[in-house]
Amino acid sequence: MKPTFHHRMVNGPFEDPVVYLRLLREKKALLFDAGDVSALSAGEIHKITDVFVTHTHIDHFIGFDRLLRVMLRRERPLRVYGPEGITGSVEGKLRGYAWNLIEEYPVSLVVHEVTDASVSVASFSARDGFRKRLMGDTEWTGVLLNDPLFSVRAACLSHDIAVLGFCIEENMHINIDKAALAGRGLPVGPWLSGFKQAVREGRDDFMAVVEGREYPMGELRDIVRITEGQKVSYVMDVTPSRENMEKVVELVRGSHVLYIETYFLDEERERAFQRNHLTARMAGEIAREAGVKELVPMHISPKYRGSPEMITGEALRAFRGGG
Ligand SMILES: [Zn+2]
Ligand SMILES: [Zn+2]
Structure with a gap:
């Protein structure tokens, strides 16, 4: 898809x-x-x-x-x-x-x-x-x-002031495998929308009633195809406090892509706290802990204009766990 x-x-x-x-x-x-x-x-x-x-x-x-x-x-x-x-x-x-x-x-x-x-x-x-x-x-x-x-x-x-971090998540796609449905001798009909809703909500105790017969959720697993949705997150300008870091990890967990600020190198940690920004290493560590698939370092202090690879390198090393 x-x-x-x-x-x-x-x-x-x-x-x-x-x-x-x-x-x-x-x-x-x-x-x-x-x-x-x-x-x-x-x-x-x-x-x-x-x-x-x-x-x-x-x-x-x-x-x-x-x-x-x-x-x-x-x-x-x-x-x-x-x-x-x-x-x-x-x-x-x-x-x-x-x-x-x-x-x-x-x-x-x-x-x-x-x-x-x-x-x-x-x-x-x-x-x-x-x-x-x-x-x-x-x-x-x-x-x-x-x-x-x-x-x-x-x-x-x-x-220092209030800031929001964002994530957008696509709803999972639940498709009915028409061939599997026909193979089971089950008809297409309005019962499928209730069934899909139950799958979406993870209701394992759901009972589908089709033409007067009851089918427990467990018996219908083979007629659904589930595609996981995309997740993209965006986090800029955050004080590197423990409370913020924990909230960010929770927000961005499992993202396919995380856009995140990498304002300073970690050798400027003190300054990062004073200026209320993350370092590249902190951004990489957040992405790693949250199980993010792809990290996009951005919003870099202009002082590193001559050597952006120092920032991106530090972020990616922390992300991949290379220290
Ligand atoms: Zn900014
Ligand atoms: Zn700002």
Whole structure:
């Protein structure tokens, strides 16, 4: 089966951190951080439905204006997710311009502000000059977005200020093997959707009723083909505290790809703590402990511009367990 996610870094490892993720079966894309996005075409920006902002330091948020400008005439709302303060940051950006001639424009923004306890939602619509409307709060469960194809989760981390780490997970594919079904003399029918749901939820005690006969889950295993979904994670700008490291490992566990900051070399550990960033070695150790399959080191301090291989080498050695 073809992968559902296609993802890439928008800029080089020394430039603003941004990851663009396309959902190949839909004309949709997600954006992780909104630093400089001038390398994205208008067509690529139009596909973005959701922007996940780790925090609003300028290198992670300066691209917001370009996103908004390209999307001004679009019908589909843009959803923005970020840590404590994101609503004020979006509002501040919007207040920086005059909007008296855009009442006809359909665009709106829906901002989700995540704290340890709750998600507060606010919307801004071009129709009324982007006035803030509070849409209410819900309890924070760790899940930001639930789509039929995938879900996005976040962890609340710290970087002196609040920061979010993200992961996107494709739902597993459960397919019925039609030949095996026919071989068992079982009909295609509505019972299969209940059965697939039970497989998805791991309910081993499930009993399927087909044409008046009962079939326990164990007897039906050979008619399903399960394909594991992809998982991609994105973690930037994190204080290397034990609490943060544990939360990151839990969030990114089993990722196929982990995009993670490798800001300093480990010989600058002291400085990494002072500046609230990870070292390359720490990033590699996190990926190793979490059983990640591929590590993408990015967001490297410009001081290593002449020797990026020192950073990537250190991260990959720690990842592979070479010391
Ligand atoms: Zn930062
Ligand atoms: Zn940064």
